[in-house]
Amino acid sequence: MNRRLPPPRLRRFPRTLPPLHHETWDSYVSRLAAANRISHLELHEHIDNRHRLHPDPLALLDAISGLSGHPRDRLLKALPDLRTSDLTRGLPPVCHPLDRGWQVQAVCTLCLATKGISTRARHWVRNTTRICLRHGRWTDTYHDQFDIRPLPEIIQAQHDHHRLAREHGWKTAVLAMRQAADWCWRWWDSRRFRKQRDRGLRYFIPPGAGTYREDPRLIASAYPDIVALAGLLASPELRSLPFTGSPQDFSRFIREVRARAAPGYRYEGAGVADPLVRWIEEERYYRTLPNHPFPMPNEPRTHNPEPLDQLTRRLNDLLASDADDRGRCASCGTKLKALKSNTRFCSTVCRSRDWRRQQHDRALRDASSRMQTRECPVCGVTWLAGLERRSDARFCSGRCKQAEHRRRSAVFDSPISNDLVREPNRGLRRPDQLSRLAAEDLS
Incomplete structure (x- = not known):
């Protein structure tokens, strides 16, 4: 008669340790492996080995419970990252899964020393915790x-x-x-x-x-x-x-x-x-x-969603040039608390922003009325003077300006230009041209 044997389970370690309050399961398994003088990676491989734990892989909570000898309820209360909604259904609210307001942090070494623990450990704390107030030590970083x-x-x-x-x-x-x-x-x-x-x-x-x-x-x-x-x-x-x-x-x-x-x-x-x-x-x-x-x-929402027609009407009133709303800022539309006859802006920032907008609009109107175009002497690109670039700009970019400078420098340094003389405000002239120009100036 063949008797069906139960599936093999993980054997309990010779030396076991109690988990710390709100300790991470990875930290607890590492301390458990160090107490039994095996490596942390080897213990993880031992837990995840499908051939050893056939026919089905063992759950992480059951694996840690089998290795440490502690019951599942005690591990769920001490190790928060093993909790799920199904596992904590019958437990008190303090044992429910943690929210995003918690983070992992190193345990204070002096707190571990009081419990006779010489290895490092990590636990879950509130995300506002930076210090161990009991011993006055900075524990926020892993240093x-x-x-x-x-x-x-x-x-x-x-x-x-x-x-x-x-x-x-x-x-x-x-x-x-x-x-x-x-x-x-x-x-x-x-x-x-x-x-x-x-x-x-x-x-x-x-x-x-x-x-x-x-x-x-x-x-x-x-x-x-x-x-x-x-x-x-x-x-x-x-x-x-x-x-x-x-x-x-x-x-x-x-x-x-x-x-x-x-x-x-x-x-x-x-x-x-x-x-x-x-x-x-x-x-x-x-x-x-x-x-x-x-x-x-x-912060409570001070504005409630408005219907589309009310929103359109409100935006049109704010953007209208002839709207004379003395109770709101002319730049951002904020309601003015101290209403005066000459008050138009709620702050200096809005006043400066409105001045810059007026300058830009004035430049657009002047440029569109004059329609003055300039052409780059190097590459031939055209632009609208005073709008796309400065009104006195000669080149379209710094690259073209540098190319013109190099070209003129090459002309001055060449031996052919030895007989050329630079004259202020008149460009390059030959000696015979200079004598003729001097005679014209005297006449």
């Missing part, structure tokens, strides 16, 4: 961890970052941090407002030592300024201050920027390349659209 306790402003920035996510949501915090980091790095690359960052950097890096852009010590030094500026951008009330049309609100926004990350910042002399100036212009344009396309996750 060597370092102590930040002598700089309490970095630890305070971690608390502010957590509070930011609790008040406005992790999606808003991520977008605000990304935008604040872009502003700060652009300012620091132009050697502006980096006094506070360099003060923390001098503690981590000794004098004379170099650094690079992805250096974790540089990122830790810049963390407090970025978090402080992100708090301004994440708040719906403070974020909308430059677009209310009130000079007091705009001044308050600039004061907040100065107090948080840019001491001595001046909006008037910043220039068009400044990141704050560019953001205000882009955000003001987005807020004038019928349905704001890029609001923050916690």
Whole structure:
């Protein structure tokens, strides 16, 4: 009588380890392999071997449970990346699959040492976590961890970052941090407002030592300024201050920027390349659209979708040249909060934009009325003077200008042109021509 044998399963390792809280399954399998003195790759090959686990491949959760000896429920509670909607159906809500608000980070080495673990491990943490608050160590990157306790402003920035996510949501915090980091790095690359960052950097890096852009010590030094500026951008009330049309609100926004990350910042002399100036212009344009396309996750939509006929009527009223709407900005259409008899624009940016548009329209009208065309003496290309190129342009491009210069230089350097004399404002003349011209001038 033939007896059907059960399919072979993975045998339990002689030495097993308990999983850490929210540890990744790859980190746990690596620690399990190191405890039993086998390589991590060899253990993965052992799990994925179809000939060893016939007739069907074993599920990853069952494989880890068989190797470690821990039950499935315990592994699901400790290893979040093994959870699926089917497996966690009967478990409490804390054991449900994680959302995108979590990220993988290295576990603090001092926390591992307190549990008697000498190997490295990785676990899932909130995406606002940069520091181990228990031991005051920077753990955000995969480089060597370092102590930040002598700089309490970095630890305070971690608390502010957590509070930011609790008040406005992790999606808003991520977008605000990304935008604040872009502003700060652009300012620091132009050697502006980096006094506070360099003060923390001098503690981590000794004098004379170099650094690079992805250096974790540089990122830790810049963390407090970025978090402080992100708090301004994440708040719906403070974020909308430059677009209310009130000079007091705009001044308050600039004061907040100065107090948080840019001491001595001046909006008037910043220039068009400044990141704050560019953001205000882009955000003001987005807020004038019928349905704001890029609001923050916690920002309510101030505009509801309008029907097509109402939208067309509204756009025609804004674009009409003879529309006399004293209650809105003549450039962007924003409603003016402080209504005066001579107020036409909501800010200096809109005034400058309207002036540039008028200059361009005037140049188009003048060029179309005159219709003056110029021809390049080198390649023969024609253009409309004052519109496509400058009104006093002689060549169509710098290449043609350089070609003409080389041609004239070659004529001057040749031996045939030794008897030619250059005369100002008269080109090249021969000696007999110069004598005749001199006689004409005397007569």
